[in-house]
Amino acid sequence: MSAAGKLLVIFRRDCALLLGGARGRGGAVLPLLFFLAVAMLYPFGVGPDARLLARTGAGVIWVAALLAAILPLDRLIEPDLESGFFDQWALRGLSEEAVMLGRIVAHWLCFGVPLMLATPIAAALLAIDGHQLWLLELGLLFGTPGLAAIGVTIAALTAGLRAGAALGGLLLIPLAVPLLIFGAGSLQPGGENGLVLLVAASLVAVAIAPFAAGAAIRAARE
Amino acid sequence: MQPCRLVAEDIACRRGDRVLLRGVGFSLGPGDALHLAGPNGIGKSSLLRILAGLMRPYAGRVEATGTLALSDEHLPLDGHRPLAAALDFWRRIDGAGADNNRFGLDDLGDVPVRYLSTGQRKRAALACMAASGAGIWLIDEPLNGLDAHWSGVAQIAIEAHRDRGGIAVIASHQPLALNDLMVLPLLELVP
Numbered sequence: 518m519s520a521a522g523k524l525l526v527i528f529r530r531d532c533a534l535l536l537g538g539a540r541g542r543g544g545a546v547l548p549l550l551f552f553l554a555v556a557m558l559y560p561f562g563v564g565p566d567a568r569l570l571a572r573t574g575a576g577v578i579w580v581a582a583l584l585a586a587i588l589p590l591d592r593l594i595e596p597d598l599e600s601g602f603f604d605q606w607a608l609r610g611l612s613e614e615a616v617m618l619g620r621i622v623a624h625w626l627c628f629g630v631p632l633m634l635a636t637p638i639a640a641a642l643l644a645i646d647g648h649q650l651w652l653l654e655l656g657l658l659f660g661t662p663g664l665a666a667i668g669v670t671i672a673a674l675t676a677g678l679r680a681g682a683a684l685g686g687l688l689l690i691p692l693a694v695p696l697l698i699f700g701a702g703s704l705q706p707g708g709e710n711g712l713v714l715l716v717a718a719s720l721v722a723v724a725i726a727p728f729a730a731g732a733a734i735r736a737a738r739e
Numbered sequence: 740m741q742p743c744r745l746v747a748e749d750i751a752c753r754r755g756d757r758v759l760l761r762g763v764g765f766s767l768g769p770g771d772a773l774h775l776a777g778p779n780g781i782g783k784s785s786l787l788r789i790l791a792g793l794m795r796p797y798a799g800r801v802e803a804t805g806t807l808a809l810s811d812e813h814l815p816l817d818g819h820r821p822l823a824a825a826l827d828f829w830r831r832i833d834g835a836g837a838d839n840n841r842f843g844l845d846d847l848g849d850v851p852v853r854y855l856s857t858g859q860r861k862r863a864a865l866a867c868m869a870a871s872g873a874g875i876w877l878i879d880e881p882l883n884g885l886d887a888h889w890s891g892v893a894q895i896a897i898e899a900h901r902d903r904g905g906i907a908v909i910a911s912h913q914p915l916a917l918n919d920l921m922v923l924p925l926l927e928l929v930p
Contacts, residue, residue, distance in 0.1 A: 523832045530828060534817070601813025604793055608807050609832065609871075738793050 523611060524619055531623035535589070545627040548585040549635055555581035556639035567644040574643030575653050575704040581639070582632055582657065583693050586664045590689065591682035593624060593672035594734075603734050613731030621662075621669045621726055628668075629661030649704060656700040656715060663719030666726035667692045673730035677737055696722075742769055743805025743874035745790065745906050750799035752782050752789060758797065759785060761930040765923060769904040772897065772917050777925035783910035784811060786925070787877045790908060805874030805906070810864045812879060816852045822863060823848030826870070833871045842866045842892065857884035865893055875906045882913050 518526075537544045559577050560570055597603060606616055633654055640650045671688045675681035695718040703711030750763040759782030767773055775783050788794045790801055791809045816825035822844060842862040847855065855863060861884045868876060876897070882890045894916055897907050901917075909915060 518832065518834050526828070526831045530817075599813070600818075601811065601815045604788075604791075604809065604811075604813070605815045605829075607793060608791060608809055608873075738788070739795070 520611060520615070523609065524615055527606065527611075527616060528619040528623055531620050532626060535593075535623055535627040545631050548588045548628060549631045551588055552581045552585040552632055553635055553639060553642075555584070556642045560642065570644040571646060571649070574640070574645045575649050576701045577643065578636065578639050578645075578653060579656070579660075579697055579701045582661070583664065583690070583697055585632065586628065586668050586693065587686040587689055589624070589628060590668055590672045590675070590685040593620065593669055594730075595672065595676040595681065598676045598734070598737060604738070613734045614727040617669060617673065617730040617734070618727040620730075621666050621723065624669055625662050625665035629657070629665055632661060633657045652704055652709070652712075656703050656712060659712060659716045659719050660696045660700045663696050663715075663722035664693060666719075666722040667696075670722075670726045670730045670733070673733035673737075676733075692722075741805055741874060742904065743906055744768055744803070745805075745875050745908065746802040747790065748799050748802075750786070750789060750801065751797040752785050753797035754782070754785055758930050760925060760928045761798075762928055763799070763923070763925075765921070767906045767908070767921075769906065770901045772901055772907040772909065772920050774915055774917075774920050774922045775908065775910040775925060776912070776922055778912060781925050781929065783912075783925065784879050787811065787879055787908065787910050791877050803875060806872070807875045807877060808868045808871045808873035809877045810868040810879060810881070814852070814860050814864050815867065816863060818853035819851055821849045822852055822855065825852050826863070826867065829867055830870055842869075842889070842896075858886060858889060861885055862889060862893075865896065869896060869900070874904070876900060876908070878907065878909045880911050880913075881909055882911060882915075 535544060556578060559574070563569060563573070603613065603616070607613065636654055636657060637650060640653065645653065667689060671685045671692070675685045675688070678684060696715065699711045699715035699718055702708050703715060745767040747763055747765050750760070751758055752760040752763070763786060765773060775786060777783055785794065787809065789796045791807055792801065792803070816822070817828070842865055844862060844866055847859060852863070865881065868878070881893050881897070885893060897909070897917060900907060
């Protein structure tokens with residue numbers, strides 16, 4: 518079988534594992550519930566003033582998306598590293614970078630897309646209007662690939678470390694700040710150009726991540 | 740199977756800041772089998788990972804012609820999936836394997852991998868490696884956890900692999916009953 522065919526088989530397995538969950542860890546549902554829970558709790562915290570909610574709600578959704586990205590970190594790479602999957606793929610001549618790129622796409626499909634699908638519900642809870650929702654969805658479409666890329670990189674870097682999960686969360690926050698600034702900034706009046714910068718920040722993350730994560734896997738072998 | 744060779748020249752192996760082994764050298768051709776012998780912790784597994792190209796040797800070089808398969812202490816199968824489905828993942832990646840030895844796993848096809856016993860896990864790991872169709876087998880402790888019957892089956896499988904022109908490098912602290920087995924006593928190579 519060609520290398521592309523093998524990568525496709527691996528990609529399908531990645532999707533199945535990330536979507537369905539395994540080893541006692543939730544799949545795509547857990548980050549989604551967390552995301553919706555934040556949107557649900559926020560009005561309880563600041564009160565039911567629709568104007569205040571509409572003005573701040575979109576920013577809250579961005580923060581919730583960023584924090585939800587932390588939840589799946591510990592099962593992105595670690596279980597496969599522990600079971601020797603990465604060694605076996607390397608022995609079959611598949612580059613770590615290609616495997617990681619596949620995993621980033623799989624992670625985005627199982628994390629970014631459900632988040633975008635849940636956003637209209639969160640928007641309704643936070644009294645966000647149609648135009649804002651449209652900008653929010655566009656921003657998430659551009660920003661979540663970057664979040665997924667950063668997530669996979671950090672998961673690869675912290676795999677095998679004690680307390681790697683907690684450390685991963687701490688590492689993700691500063692790296693994801695540009696995405697948050699441009700994503701939430703694009704929702705301000707006249708801030709639509711923020712979307713362009715969001716795309717740029719996201720693309721940089723996606724371009725670097727497979728190489729950084731691949732190098733991390735190789736370094737973990739030494 | 741393409742003709743395979745595995746040549747190691749003057750390899751040194753380091754873990755942390757300690758040199759475990761120095762001056763490991765051998766040359767293997769089709770049908771050869773090498774037993775890396777030595778007590779626990781001497782560096783057998785590290786040496787196998789160097790031969791597999793997963794770790795860089797501290798000194799020396801490895802030259803491998805032909806595809807490699809490694810069976811070590813990890814079992815590269817998804818614990819929550821039934822054994823047959825988990826093995827099928829590798830079968831789809833490797834295509835139809837050269838070796839159809841199922842190591843008696845057919846009856847366990849619908850048992851989730853995490854419920855397998857130590858010996859059954861070892862047999863699954865060996866079946867995985869055999870089905871990969873690789874020419875060079877690097878095996879870490881192939882007989883660990885296997886009873887007398889399955890030890891015999893495993894060694895017969897290794898012999899059959901050699902008959903097809905394959906190479907086997909076996910790290911084990913146990914004696915092996917293979918024909919024309921070369922033995923490399925690693926204790927003599929500790930610096």
